[in-house]
């Protein structure tokens with residue numbers, strides 16, 4: 001589903017800041033991949049570059065999604081193909097209501113893929129149901145998107161969007177950070193309920209505790225802009241015990 | 250100091266005034282007020298000198314003084330379509346003026362009901378307070394309005410009346426109007442324990458350069474409540490310089506929301522006098538400018554007595570080479586202890602060449618007072634745009650959504666449903682133009 005080959009990237013405005021230095025990653029349909037790594041290693045940069053954030057420049061390498069090169073595509077076009085990013089720091093969007101926003105999001109996707117738009121009634125039903133499942137206060141969700149939300153509420157809201165947009169590849173950047181134990185449960189349940197042989201996950205996390213709920217197929221260690229080690233769930237346990245010192249020269 | 254500017258600013262109105270006088274059918278009492286106003290205007294002229302003149306520092310009125318206006322207007326209106334072009338609802342009590350004239354076809358016939366008394370100014374005995382809130386010598390423009398008004402509306406609400414229908418007054422400039430000057434005049438007195446929702450709009454359907462100089466006076470008696478909505482939808486060649494004065498008696502509540510856009514020079518000069526204790530007033534506004542437009546907001550609140558709460562909250566969206574001014578004054582007099590006053594002006598600047606001048610001015614002579622103010626001017630944030638794009642919205646749509654989101658906070662205060670729909674459609678129509686004139690959004 002996702003092929004990242006020898007990816008090199010730097011900051012667009014300052015090309016001397018090189019962040020990804022030859023990164024390879026291969027995710028097949030239905031797989032759950034976890035990326036761990038020390039702060040500043042380049043995890044968020046990778047996640048953002050996969051979605052097409054314009055502040056980075058790709059200097060070498062290739063990214064394919066379902067066999068198609070995506071590096072020239074705008075973020076919205078990548079979204080229409082079925083890619084999704086849950087942000088490490090979800091953005092506050094004043095005056096924009098989650099309901100309208102998500103409806104517009106689905107409509108844009110339907111239009112791009114020449115599908116029929118979902119009716120207001122059907123959408124409202126799904127929306128309300130997901131809001132309840134994710135455990136967001138229904139008054140909060142009537143207000144502006146993320147504005148004044150607590151850290152945890154913002155993360156729940158990312159999960160709400162994930163569940164409604166229903167992508168093929170969900171990239172989740174530290175969605176489990178800053179969550180209380182109930183929220184962690186909800187989010188894990190959310191991910192598990194969406195797991196299927198058609199949908200893949202790329203989960204960035206610092207904590208092994210998430211992996212008690214979500215069993216990954218692969219765990220990768222990202223240091224200095226490269227994947228320096230890959231393995232199964234045991235690798236996360238090992239990191240939990242001994243940290244990254246073995247990987248940092 | 251008679252100089253070339255000065256005489257220039259007087260000359261053309263001089264001719265008009267003599268014309269107007271010939272047609273005047275007012276009684277001697279009114280004519281006396283008019284003469285006083287005219288004399289005052291002769292002594293000041295238009296405020297063309299900006300240096301050292303705080304109130305007009307940011308506003309160049311030369312384009313106004315260089316235009317020759319007329320006060321004679323035809324009415325060319327297609328009634329069948331007109332109600333779609335103005336705020337209008339069958340649920341409201343509608344009063345429509347076209348080119349300065351009271352237009353009975355679109356105005357409710359029975360204007361005298363138990364709960365409200367609405368009379369065209371020309372056939373009404375003027376209330377005692379008329380022209381005392383907006384004194385002719387308040388400004389050259391109040392003077393001009395007073396000297397020139399030929400029609401207007403007097404509204405009186407008796408005590409103990411909750412007026413059930415929203416009152417909607419529309420001042421319309423018709424399609425083919427060119428160089429037309431109109432002087433709308435409204436006087437409203439709300440009795441004790443009475444309530445009213447009052448919509449006031451200035452709509453210009455022409456593409457000519459016209460001048461609209463409205464003056465509105467509102468007296469609020471004890472325990473009364475008014476929700477006021479003011480809409481200025483001009484055209485990019487026209488001038489709209491409005492004066493609104495409100496006096497609030499004890500324990501009254503005045504809420505006003507304005508939407509001002511599209512004038513070459515627009516100015517909303519709004520002053521609320523909190524004359525007696527325990528009153529509240531909330532002044533909200535949205536201004537949108539593009540092209541070469543300018544919109545001034547001269548907003549001021551005076552706290553005379555104790556325990557009053559006031560709020561000023563304005564938002565501006567600017568694009569192109571346009572300009573806006575927010576001048577927010579809060580005056581707290583020495584007897585106004587326990588005043589709670591709050592002021593905020595937030596601006597979204599969509600282009601490099603637009604400019605907003607925000608001038609907060611707080612004058613406080615009491616000691617037990619809470620007074621807060623804040624102002625910002627910023628661009629649409631790149632990070633936010635990316636966030637919306639990752640959800641499948643294209644860049645253009647994402648920008649539109651953010652502009653609209655910025656406007657909504659004020660727009661949503663237009664509570665009458667039909668009014669909200671009207672403005673919502675209007676804003677949706679102009680957003681693409683704002684976006685197209687923008688060069689800051691999408692940059693870092």
Ligand SMILES: Nc1ncnc2c1ncn2[C@@H]1O[C@H](COP(=O)(O)OP(=O)(O)OP(=O)(O)O)[C@@H](O)[C@H]1O
Nearest residue numbers: 011017019037038039040041042043044045046055
């Ligand atoms: N736009 C940018 N401009 C300058 N430096 C940047 C930019 N984006 C990322 N960096 C730098 O690149 C490095 C990698 O950042 P990134 O956010 O990808 O790390 P991370 O692995 O997600 O870290 P964390 O675990 O703390 O979230 C950091 O040193 C960061 O400061």
Ligand SMILES: [Mg+2]
Nearest residue numbers: 043044045088
């Ligand atoms: Mg990160």
